[in-house]
Amino acid sequence: MSDSEKKGAAPADRVVRVELGARSYEIRIGEGLIARAGEILSSVLPGRRALVVTDRNVGPHFGHALAGALQKAGFDGTAIELPPGEGAKSLETAKALYDLCFTAKLDRGSCLVALGGGVIGDLTGFVAATYMRGIDFVQVPTTLLAMVDASVGGKTAVDHPKAKNAIGAFHQPRAVLVDTATLAKLPERDLRSGLAEVIKYGIIDDAEFFAWLEANVAKLLARDTVALAHAIEVSCAIKARIVGEDERERDGGPRALLNLGHTFAHAIETCMNYAGYTHGEAVAIGMALAGQLSVKRGLLGEADAKRIRALIEKAGLPVALKAGDPPPEDLHAATFRDKKARGGKLRFVLADKIGHAAVHGDVPEDEALAVWKSGRS
């Protein structure tokens, strides 16, 4: 038996490290990791008391297996299921989770394990960041979006009625376990939405990966686990590097590049009350609009903007708003409203070629409005 097998790491696992000094951790990607979670986490976690937090869509498929794997490795692990959906990212649910932590007698050496999408990850991370001034937590993401984005980087939050993600903390997980087998159960629309963030990494950082995506997007949509593992590994490696350089999104730091397409997307989401488009779909439209704005500003060639739009469309994602969506003037007002209210400057992440982007704070309002006006199917 090799050393890696003794530690419970099958040779096929891919490992990406997030380098943050004492807060460094590994993202482990592989098929069937949930069954091996106990062995893997034994060497990472000091304590042996764990509470698995999941939702009612994910729990019935994987909750029992994860709690069982933890128990087999000597953890005192139980799983609790919350209602699914963004509504669970609230202070009320956080309070209910604190109560459960006390009932389960979790102390400062205990651990929370988030099994689910970004909602469960953000909420569980927030409770872990605040219960007894911070306890360990582990991310076991089960949506593509959570695997490549939400579970990595330590941003945790709940929503406030006045704003999404407004109550939060930076709190890094001790480990991220990405079991690609969980994607077999993910609804098609969530899979495609996650692909928007995957494409984002290619545009902002890696032209070779972008070209790989152009050639392999059909395999990803067909849930080819080898292709998915590769896309997740490259995406996580890019996010891990950026987070390692800029853990807390300092002004002018590279973490802002992860917001490509998001200035437009947030305006669409707020204008439409988070209905109509998923986050990934709004980001897809936002990236196409950012491409257009980049061309308008003389930063990006039209051919590259076309490739961006084509890849987004190949992934089954929208590149433009539909007739019947809010009018350009409303979207434009929403783009600027938030920032102006807080006295901040509006920033767009714009690509200057595929594989490279920068933050621009000097976009004239009329140019942004022109893009909103043209971005319709």
Ligand SMILES: NC(=O)c1ccc[n+]([C@@H]2O[C@H](COP(=O)([O-])OP(=O)(O)OC[C@H]3O[C@@H](n4cnc5c(N)ncnc54)[C@H](O)[C@@H]3O)[C@@H](O)[C@H]2O)c1
């Ligand atoms: N912390 C961060 O850095 C960060 C980054 C991006 C997004 N987010 C947050 O993530 C959230 C969105 O995450 P999401 O898109 O994963 O949504 P989600 O957590 O709501 O999951 C989407 C749906 O899929 C279900 N589901 C999850 N995994 C499944 C599986 N394997 N099989 C079947 N069903 C499954 C869930 O129950 C839910 O109904 C938002 O709240 C957003 O603010 C956080």
Ligand SMILES: [Zn+2]
């Ligand atoms: Zn996003």
